[in-house]
Amino acid sequence: MPQKKPAKDQELSMDTMMDSMTNVVGVLLLILILVQIQISTAVETIETTLKNITAKDIKQLSSRIAEQNKNLKDVNVAEINEEYKKAMGDVDEAQLRVNIYTEQAEKKSSGLLDVKELIAKKSEKKYEKDLEAEIFSDLNEERQRLDALLAKTPKPKIPAGVDIVVPAGMPMPKDPNIVKVFCKHNRLYYMRTDIYEKTFNAMFEQQKSSMVYSNYVDPKNKRTTVWYDHNKAFKWLQGAVTNMANADTNLQFRTWQRKDQEWMWVDLIPAPNGGLGMDIFEERNNQFRKDLIQVKKNYKNVLWFYVYKDSLEVYLKAREVAQTVGVTSGWEFYRWGGMSARVTQARVNRLVERKKPVVRVAGRKKNSAIQIAGPKKTLD
Structure with missing residues (x-):
């Protein structure tokens, strides 16, 4: 006879069956929820698309x-x-x-199939239309941003054009005498630095005996060179510059003590109201033309223009006159505000020795352990 199962086994079987039924019900509920979500989404899509059907x-x-x-x-x-x-x-x-x-x-039922096809087509067109609208909106925003930046950007002021006529080339004579003409403040200045050097040397010649510092004998050529006292020479030069400034109003004469140098220098700076202005070119037989006629008498004289950044206009006028007279001329842009003349007779002692420039010392080359073979001379 079959034996009766214990009560404990029956309870386990009932629990297992209840768990299985619970799992089945849970799975069915999950499937039902998913199906309902899909149906709701499909219905919403169809309703949205059908609204667009005309x-x-x-x-x-x-x-x-x-x-x-x-x-x-x-x-x-x-x-x-x-x-x-x-x-x-x-x-x-x-x-x-x-x-x-x-x-x-x-x-x-082919008509129903056509409705589905129409719905899909309408959905695709709606997506393309939305995409185009989004792209257009982005481009429009970018254009508005660029327009705003352009409105804030200041417009550059374009200067008026200047007609420049290329002068006829003239050969440079051998060993030329350079006549310097400085163009600044839109005016012309004769910068005869050689004349000013001779003038200051002549003035120093009269006072140098009271300013001797030492007599130096060069060991190579056995020549004696006289050195003058730096402080005394500078004090004399200050007085000479003041006298020269009172005599010549076209230039400003300045000097200062360069303690690390052994020569005396004078800076020649064009005065704002000196020189020859633009108004002289209104007359045909103007002063600048008369000066060039005198310069032309010596064929070795060459007119050289030093053009500062504010005086291109006066240079063009002056060059035109030089070309008309037939004087050889040249030019260059000049970035400094003046020129210098050296008093060659006044060689003075240095009060401060110049600092030697720092020279980078090359380090010792290390022998590399890596050896690279040279190129082969023959093919294998």
């Missing part, structure tokens, strides 16, 4: 359905049955009827 689209769809229904009336069912019988001889009569019915049902 009366014109419905009219076109109705005409297509009417045309298909008309074609269905002309279907010969008997002929279709015969074709199925020939193609499917092993299928019974009931199966054939089912197949024919299915085919006719699909043909009659």
Whole structure:
């Protein structure tokens, strides 16, 4: 006889069965929720798309359905049955009827298939339209941003154009005498630095005996060189510069003590109201033209213009006059505000020794352990 199962085993079987049923119910509920979500999403998509279908689209769809229904009336069912019988001889009569019915049902429901196709087409067009609208919006925002930046950007002021005529080239004479003309403040200044050097040397010649510092004998050529006291020479030069400034109002004469140098220098700076201005060119026989006629008498004289950044206009006028007279001339842009003249007779002692420039010492080359073979002379 079969033995009766203990009560404990029956309780375990009931618990297992209840757990299984709970799992099954949970799975079914989960499937039901997912199906409901999918159906809700599909219905929402169809409703949104159907709102965009116009009366014109419905009219076109109705005409297509009417045309298909008309074609269905002309279907010969008997002929279709015969074709199925020939193609499917092993299928019974009931199966054939089912197949024919299915085919006719699909043909009659082709209108529904067209509705699905129309919905998909409308959805695709809506996506493309939204994408184009988004791109247009981004481009419009970028254009507005660039317009705002352009409105804030100050427009540069373009200076008026200047007609420049290229002068005819003239050969430079051998060993030329350079006549310096400084163009600054839109005026012309004769910078005869050689004349000023001779003038200061002549003035120093009269006072140098009281300023001797030492007599230096060069060991190489045994020549004696006289050195003058730096402080005394500088004090004398200050007085000489003041006297020269009172005599010549076209230039400003300045000097200062360069303690690390052994020569005395005088800076020649054009005075704002000195020199020859633009107004002289209104007359044909002006002072600058007369000066150039005197310069031309010596064929070795060459007129050289030093053009400061504010005086291109006066240079062009002066160059035109020089070309008319026939004086050889040249020019260069000059970035300094003046020139210097050296008092060659006043060689003085240095009060401060110059600092030697720092020279970078090359380090010792290390022998590399890496050896690179040279190129092969023959092919293997």
